[in-house]
Amino acid sequence: MKISINRQYFIEQLNHCLKAISPRTTMPILNGIKIDVKDDHLLLTGSDSEISIEITIPTEINNEEILEIKETGSVVLSGRFFVDIIKKLSGNFVDLETNDMFQTKITASKSEFNLSGNDPDQYPLLPEVKDEESLVLPASVLKTIVNQTNFAVSTSETRPVLTGVNWQFNDDGISFTATDSHRLALRRLFGTKFNAGHSTAIIPGKSLSELNKIISDSDAEVEVHFSQNQVLFSYGHMRFISRLLEGNYPDTSRLFPENNETKVTVNNSDFYHAIDRVSLLAREGGNNVIRMSVSNNNVELSSNSPEVGTVNEDINTQEIEGEDLKISFNSKYMMDALKAINDEDVTIEFYGTMRPFTLKASESDEVVQLILPIRTY
Amino acid sequence: MKISINRQYFIEQLNHCLKAISPRTTMPILNGIKIDVKDDHLLLTGSDSEISIEITIPTEINNEEILEIKETGSVVLSGRFFVDIIKKLSGNFVDLETNDMFQTKITASKSEFNLSGNDPDQYPLLPEVKDEESLVLPASVLKTIVNQTNFAVSTSETRPVLTGVNWQFNDDGISFTATDSHRLALRRLFGTKFNAGHSTAIIPGKSLSELNKIISDSDAEVEVHFSQNQVLFSYGHMRFISRLLEGNYPDTSRLFPENNETKVTVNNSDFYHAIDRVSLLAREGGNNVIRMSVSNNNVELSSNSPEVGTVNEDINTQEIEGEDLKISFNSKYMMDALKAINDEDVTIEFYGTMRPFTLKASESDEVVQLILPIRTY
Structure with a gap:
């Protein structure tokens, strides 16, 4: 194979391809990126046998030539190392030329690399997925x-x-x-x-x-x-x-309970930051458990750690319905769930101290997050 | 002690102070930051016994009040953890209040932390350095x-x-x-x-x-x-x-040789990037050694690694004087030295293959970098 390729475009595609390559692969050839130069395009392949990424590079994009094909052929080149070289070269275009022994010459400006490549026939075949039923x-x-x-x-x-x-x-x-x-x-x-x-x-x-x-x-x-x-x-x-x-x-x-006992609507971002603060002490105490109490139309978060101290946080609520409640949960799970709800207001429905509770946007059922409480009360 | 302090300003000063605190200290109290509230200022101290940082926070900066002192006193609070709390609180000001047992209440907006503090009398005295002869x-x-x-x-x-x-x-x-x-x-x-x-x-x-x-x-x-x-x-x-x-x-x-045998002047940035490229292969080969040859008014860098391949790079020079030369060196040392020379052109003077060589700006003696070569030829 023999090509000349736009260096910046090549780097972007190689970086995508690298995402499929794991340094912990058991097949050494999968540390490499396969380059197939066809008549009118180039195909990059990276794989760790769980994930495979195939990228087609055409000769032109928006009428601008990005790839000149002088000779077809294939080679497998050491992934990260090869990409590092292409990144550090200078000049807009880089030339690649492979001989019969898969030795690959990489030239740009006044630099010349000669890399040992691998036989592309050693590279495993990718699974076939038909392009139907999409x-x-x-x-x-x-x-x-x-x-x-x-x-x-x-x-x-x-x-x-x-x-x-x-x-x-x-x-x-x-x-x-x-x-x-x-x-x-x-x-x-x-x-x-x-x-x-x-x-x-x-x-x-x-x-x-x-x-x-x-x-x-x-x-x-x-x-x-x-x-x-x-x-x-x-x-x-x-x-x-x-x-x-x-x-x-x-x-x-069947995990989703029915008929909540307590229902609280809070501002997503304010509640998230309050949990974040209270969790500081929960983490320092060696676990991530924080407590929440709902009583007298008032919501309070707290955490304590005998060596370190205590924290209390009053929460502004939009609405509180139902019975008083004391419940404990993992603050990380709560923060993950709040982040997953793309909405200003979040409604949390509780079904008692020991049963899972749910979070969703106050006006949509698209996203439901469910969290199991932790027994502390 | 009892104070109210501008949160953003406090965070900046605490971050500086943290730089003196090492998690590997042998004295547990040195994990903390000492806060001394005096009549008209606050003093922050952090130390790992090698380095100590003392910061004075006045009550006003540019006529803006940043610190209100309600009661003087001192306490030592767990460094990183305390700073995390101050960072995650909301509001422009944060209040600190310490009781006789060094329990410290931190309040801002609707959050209240109560932290166990340490007796400042347990904190080691900093060395005295007189402010004379500066x-x-x-x-x-x-x-x-x-x-x-x-x-x-x-x-x-x-x-x-x-x-x-x-x-x-x-x-x-x-x-x-x-x-x-x-x-x-x-x-x-x-x-x-x-x-x-x-x-x-x-x-x-x-x-x-x-x-x-x-x-x-x-x-x-x-x-x-x-x-x-x-x-x-x-x-x-x-x-x-x-x-x-x-x-x-x-x-x-006495390390600096006299009477160079070969003298090369190169563009700092171009040469740096060339070394960076050639060193890719030197690193992949398991060492950082690259070769440089000067002959026929031509400078070439190269490196090879039997398993991986070879690289050659021609260098644009501004000037070459003296004898031909082949020399090998650690590419990292060369890159460090080039970075330390704040000048567009760098003059490298060689005294033979086995003797240290020097780098300096082509028009200044302020900075001189000396590197020992590696025997490969």
Whole structure:
């Protein structure tokens, strides 16, 4: 292969590709980025066998030449190191030329690197995902959905399905659920129909968080395709492929209690900062537990740690309904849940000291966050 | 004590004070910040016994009240944790009130913290440094001097004096020297007289690097006072005290060779970036050694690593004089030295393959950097 390529554009695409590359891979060749030069485009591939990212670089973008193809061919080059070189070179264009032994000459301005490359035939084949039966979402919507659910996936491998987000396709839309069994995040997308022949797919949380680093907060379309074991996100010149998690996701619908006993509506940002302050002492005391009491139309947060001290915080509420309550919870879970609710006012519904409570926007059911309390009272 | 203080101003001063506090202190009380409320000012003290920082907060700055003193007194409060609380509170002012048991109530808006404090009488006394015989430097000059020398101090404790910068007072000015015995940084300040009754002081590199984080790149004056074992930098409302290193600094004047064999003048920034690129491969190969060859009025940098590949870089030179040369050196030392020379053009003088070489600005002797080569040819 022999090409000349716009250095800045190349760096951006290589950086996306690097997101699929893990330094802890068991297959050394997966430390590399595969470069395939075809007749009229270049294909970059990075993979850690869980996630694969494929990027197509055309010869022109907006009538500006970004890639000149002098000779087709393929090579695999050491990922991070290769990208570092391209970044530190000077000049607008960089030339790559590979010989039969996959030795690759990289030249720009007065610099010349000669790198040992690897045989692209050693690179594993990517899974095939057919481009049929696709769901189309604006990138910004997908990004928000991931932000509102992904934080709640489990980080423990004891129940692997809980390390993913469950996408469930219903008659009235799609629901996205993540839970680590201490808290649960639910997002609903009403009205988006998708008849994929199957009703549910569990996408690894790690894959979604890498995807979210790449897609921009824009109207650009993301096509989502499912096969038996894989999901493909097709986004501009990029194909992002992740394996799906096998197994049955637990039925979480029964977790949501009915008929609240106490209902409090607070300003999201004020409440978030109050929790943040009170949690300072909770953390210093060695746990993240803070207490909340609702009595006489008054909400108070508190925490104490025998060695360090105590903290009390009065909360301004918009509305309080129902019975008095004392409850304790993990402040981090509460802060995560508040961040996931894109609304000025948040309604928290309690069902008694020992039962899970829920948070949602005061005027929408799109996002529901559920948190299990901690027994301290 | 009982005060009300401007929160933002307090945070800035506390952050400065934290720079003296080390989490690895052997005296638990030194994890705290001492607050002394006097009749007309407040004194903050932080120390790790090597460095101490004392900040005076007056009641008014520019006719604006920043501190209201309701009752004098003292307390020691857990450093980082206390500062985190002040940062996360809301409102412009925060109130502090300490009782006889050093319990301290911190209130702002609807938040109330009650912290266990420590008896200030347990806090060690700071060393006394008299405010006589002072040297006065603009903050920006002091900052530059530290940047041009401090990187070269030794990080190894085998020869403790080498972990400091040697300040030497001569008839024609002051010279500042740092060396880790592989490279040396020398800065001269001509014309600044200082008759302190002693001719040399070795200031720990760590102290200088903390000092540099605090002083701004401005014309503000820094007064420097020396006592037998301590140095005091007096800067605005702050007193920064460091111990001096004991022992004799080696005589480094004999290290500088005379009569160069080869002399090359290059553009500082271009040469720096070339070294940076070539060092990519040197690092990947497991060491930082790069080669430089001067022949036929041509300068070339190169590095190779059997597994990874090779790199060559032609250098644009402004001027080459003297004999051909092949020499190898540590690329990090070279990059550090180039950064320390605030000049567009750098002159490098070589005295043969195995002898130290020097770098300086092409038109000034203020900064001289010396590097020992590595034997590879």
